[in-house]
Amino acid sequence: MSxxxxxxxxxxxxxxxxxxxxxxGPRSARRAxxxxxxxxxxxxxxxxxxxxxxxxxxxxCSVCANVDTQNPCSICTDPRRDSxxxxxxxxxxxxxxxxxxxxxxxxxxxxxGTLSPLDGVGPDDLNIKTLxxxxxxxxxxxxxxxxxxxxxxxxxxxxxTSQLEDLDVKITRLAHGVPVGGELDYLDEGxxxxxxxxxxxx
Amino acid sequence: MSxxxxxxxxxxxxxxxxxxxxxxGPRSARRAxxxxxxxxxxxxxxxxxxxxxxxxxxxxCSVCANVDTQNPCSICTDPRRDSxxxxxxxxxxxxxxxxxxxxxxxxxxxxxGTLSPLDGVGPDDLNIKTLxxxxxxxxxxxxxxxxxxxxxxxxxxxxxTSQLEDLDVKITRLAHGVPVGGELDYLDEGxxxxxxxxxxxx
Numbered sequence: 001m002s003x004x005x006x007x008x009x010x011x012x013x014x015x016x017x018x019x020x021x022x023x024x025g026p027r028s029a030r031r032a033x034x035x036x037x038x039x040x041x042x043x044x045x046x047x048x049x050x051x052x053x054x055x056x057x058x059x060x061c062s063v064c065a066n067v068d069t070q071n072p073c074s075i076c077t078d079p080r081r082d083s084x085x086x087x088x089x090x091x092x093x094x095x096x097x098x099x100x101x102x103x104x105x106x107x108x109x110x111x112x113g114t115l116s117p118l119d120g121v122g123p124d125d126l127n128i129k130t131l132x133x134x135x136x137x138x139x140x141x142x143x144x145x146x147x148x149x150x151x152x153x154x155x156x157x158x159x160x161t162s163q164l165e166d167l168d169v170k171i172t173r174l175a176h177g178v179p180v181g182g183e184l185d186y187l188d189e190g191x192x193x194x195x196x197x198x199x200x201x202x
Numbered sequence: 203m204s205x206x207x208x209x210x211x212x213x214x215x216x217x218x219x220x221x222x223x224x225x226x227g228p229r230s231a232r233r234a235x236x237x238x239x240x241x242x243x244x245x246x247x248x249x250x251x252x253x254x255x256x257x258x259x260x261x262x263c264s265v266c267a268n269v270d271t272q273n274p275c276s277i278c279t280d281p282r283r284d285s286x287x288x289x290x291x292x293x294x295x296x297x298x299x300x301x302x303x304x305x306x307x308x309x310x311x312x313x314x315g316t317l318s319p320l321d322g323v324g325p326d327d328l329n330i331k332t333l334x335x336x337x338x339x340x341x342x343x344x345x346x347x348x349x350x351x352x353x354x355x356x357x358x359x360x361x362x363t364s365q366l367e368d369l370d371v372k373i374t375r376l377a378h379g380v381p382v383g384g385e386l387d388y389l390d391e392g393x394x395x396x397x398x399x400x401x402x403x404x
Contacts, residue, residue, distance in 0.1 A: 007298075008271025010255045017249045021226075022237045028225035034295055035224045036253070037260050037269050047219045048253035051238070053212045055246045058239050067239050069210025093236055096209075 011037070063134070065110040065127045067092050075108060082106045084141040088131065088160065090114055090148060098146060106144075109134065114152035115159055128160060135167050142170045149176065213239070265336070267312040267329045269294050277310060284308045286343040290333065290362065292316055292350060300348060308346075311336065316354035317361055330362060337369050344372045351378065 011033060019029035036044040060066075061073035064086075068074055075081065075095075085106040089095050095108050111126045123129075134140060145160065147153035161171055176194035178187060187195075213235060221231035238246040262268075263275035266288075270276055277283065277297075287308040291297050297310050313328045325331075336342060347362065349355035363373055378396035380389060389397075 007269065007276070008259060010252065010259050010271050011269070014249075014252045014256045017245065017252050020245055021234050021249075023226050023230035023234050024223075030298060031295060032223050032225050033256075034269070034293075034298075037256060040257050040260065043219065043222055044253055044257045047216075047223075048250055048257055050212065050216045050219050051246055051250035051253065054216045054235075054239060055242050055250055057210060057212050058242065067209065067213070067236070069212050074210070091236075093233060096232060096236075 063130075064108050065112060065130070066095060066108060080105065083139055085144065086131075086134065086140050086142075087144045087146050089146050090153065090156075094146060094148075111147070111156065114147065114150070114156040116152050123159060126156070128163065131160065132163055132167075135164055135169050140169055142172060145171060145173045147173075149174075265332075266310050267314060267332070268297060268310060282307065285341055287346065288333075288336065288342050288344075289346045289348050291348050292355065292358075296348060296350075313349070313358065316349065316352070316358040318354050325361060325365075328358070330365065333362065334365055334369075337366055337371050342371055344374060347373060347375045351376075 014036070015026075015029050015033045018024055018032050019026045021029070024032055036047065054069075057069040058067055059069065059071040059073075061068055061071055061076055063072045063076045066073040066075055070077070082105060085104065086109050087095075087098060087104070087106055088109045088111060089098065090111050090113060092110055095110060098104075098108075109127065109131045111128065111131075113121055113126055115121060115123065115126065135143065143160075143164070145157045147157050157173060164171065175198060176191060177198060178184065178191065178195045184192065216238070217228075217231050217235045220226055220234050221228045223231070226234055238249065256271075259271040260269055261271065261273040261275075263270055263273050263278055265274045265278045268275040268277055272279070284307060287306065288311050289297075289300060289306070289308055290311045290313060291300065292313050292315060294312055297312060300306075300310075311329065311333045313330065313333075315323055315328055317323060317325065317328065337345065345362075345366070347359045349359050359375060366373065377400060378393060379400060380386065380393065380397045386394065
């Protein structure tokens with residue numbers, strides 16, 4: 001039996017593009033498309049304009065490489081933030097995660113990935129030069145390396161440290177330990193060792 | 203610490219709306235938004251126009267209640283389809299699922315739900331009157347009730363049957379049995395009983 005057209009080309013196109021959104025696959029894209037169509041006025045139309053708006057206005061911050069609708073971004077231009085501390089992250093998603101923790105009101109720097117020679121990602125592919133320039137500026141007192149606790153993340157952290165050797169800046173990293181709410185039984189040995197080594201007075 | 207603005211209002215709005223798409227939650231909406239922003243030209247902009255297009259062109263078929271960009275829909279107007287058989291489904295998603303099976307090239311009728319007195323869904327809230335009208339027209343020889351095998355689905359099927367008692371139309375339902383690829387061990391007793399009762403010669 002030949003493939004038959006069961007819905008308009010516009011609907012097929014919508015499903016096809018939705019399937020490329022992370023979190024949605026071909027099957028859930030179909031379900032999502034149907035839901036959007038049924039909620040045309042409440043969801044489909046507003047989402048279409050929200051996307052068009054975002055596409056039109058999104059910019060990459062020339063200071064820290066954050067995504068925002070202004071350049072420099074709202075974080076870089078917020079006068080209430082402490083500009084003597086910069087948290088270095090791999091990705092904007094990490095910045096968002098740290099902001100949700102709402103522990104520190106400081107600035108950020110987004111590397112845009114990690115060093116990965118096998119994938120051909122070298123220092124020039126990351127925003128490391130702009131980071132060094134920010135430190136050379138002299139205002140920054142502390143750099144918190146909040147890269148992932150992976151081999152690539154740690155390699156990148158070491159490379160950044162080596163680039164800043166001669167500069168007067170304190171370089172720190174996130175503590176390793178037991179996640180809050182975590183059960184010891186399910187943790188790997190590396191985490192448990194680190195948690196034991198960095199134990200604190202109760 | 204007060205909530206700080208970490209991304210433009212347009213980005214926040216996009217995340218908020220994406221979180222309402224089935225399959226995405228608040229956390230995955232954020233991840234999806236970031237991915238869309240990063241793939242602005244390949245994904246965000248095309249998806250925005252696909253949504254706007256769909257919102258503008260989608261219509262509900264006045265014959266069968268299918269969603270399409272034309273009315274009557276492509277299925278109702280396809281001359282190659284057998285118009286003497288109608289498959290009755292609860293939802294457009296069921297029509298799409300049956301079309302993927304590509305077993306029969308026939309017409310459909312979408313009820314738009316099932317009878318559910320507790321939720322206040324009565325016969326007038328479903329597309330039952332239009333179904334009866336199609337049968338009264340006389341062309342239809344067989345009606346396949348492809349409603350879900352739930353209490354509500356079966357109640358709806360019985361109600362439809364009662365409405366068509368005096369009309370000359372064969373009413374059938376989908377077979378119950380072991381799903382293809384299914385393991386007996388994981389099946390419920392009802393399905394196994396039905397599969398035994400409807401056993402066929404090997």
